[in-house]
Amino acid sequence: MRNRLKVLRAERNWSQADLADKLDVSRQSVNAIETGKYDPSLPLAFKIAQVFGLPIEQIFSADEVAQAAE
Amino acid sequence: MAETNPRIISNGRRYMGNMAVASVLYTAAVFGGAFAIRGGEAPQWLAITAALLPLLPALLMLRAYAIFLKGIDEFQRRIQTDAMLVSAAVVGFGSFAYGFLEEWADFPHLPLIWVFPALIGIWGLAACILRLRYK
Numbered sequence: 001m002r003n004r005l006k007v008l009r010a011e012r013n014w015s016q017a018d019l020a021d022k023l024d025v026s027r028q029s030v031n032a033i034e035t036g037k038y039d040p041s042l043p044l045a046f047k048i049a050q051v052f053g054l055p056i057e058q059i060f061s062a063d064e065v066a067q068a069a070e
Numbered sequence: 071m072a073e074t075n076p077r078i079i080s081n082g083r084r085y086m087g088n089m090a091v092a093s094v095l096y097t098a099a100v101f102g103g104a105f106a107i108r109g110g111e112a113p114q115w116l117a118i119t120a121a122l123l124p125l126l127p128a129l130l131m132l133r134a135y136a137i138f139l140k141g142i143d144e145f146q147r148r149i150q151t152d153a154m155l156v157s158a159a160v161v162g163f164g165s166f167a168y169g170f171l172e173e174w175a176d177f178p179h180l181p182l183i184w185v186f187p188a189l190i191g192i193w194g195l196a197a198c199i200l201r202l203r204y205k
Binding site: 017020021024025026027028029031032033037038040041044 | 073074075077078142143144145146148201203204205
């Protein structure tokens with residue numbers, strides 16, 4: 001799965017630690033999600049969408065979908 | 071970069087505190103038990119009590135770990151459970167293989183007391199390695 005977490009975070013000038021605090025997870029978790037090493041659960045993905053104020057599909061996309069769009 | 075989430079930090083500190091208390095009690099139970107049965111002439115009930123006494127603080131250690139596991143986030147929990155699976159596989163398979171070697175190839179007998187520490191040790195090592203993989 002791909003995500004736009006790093007870009008969205010940069011747009012808001014948030015550090016990984018800032019985002020981790022907002023999501024109530026560890027900074028290491030934010031890093032793992034951002035780098036695509038870990039796919040969050042559905043509840044955490046919804047929480048991420050809520051924190052950014054965006055629909056979930058504007059943040060996450062399946063690899064095949066992202067490749068097709070490129 | 072170090073952890074910054076206060077809840078995660080406090081969960082880690084609570085775990086260290088609980089583990090420290092359990093470790094002190096464990097050490098006291100082992101030395102106390104060994105002292106109680108010194109000389110090898112202790113009655114059977116005392117020997118059994120002394121032998122099982124260290125299990126109580128060991129249970130406290132498991133409780134500390136269970137509390138820690140509840141306080142971490144889903145990604146960290148994934149690392150912990152993956153590490154536990156690795157440890158269970160390595161120790162389980164290793165002790166199974168060694169059992170055959172003991173029985174059929176005259177390898178020296180190893181006491182079962184080492185199985186639990188091996189589980190914990192390999193779990194800790196696997197958790198460190200897995201954490202590095204996600205850095």
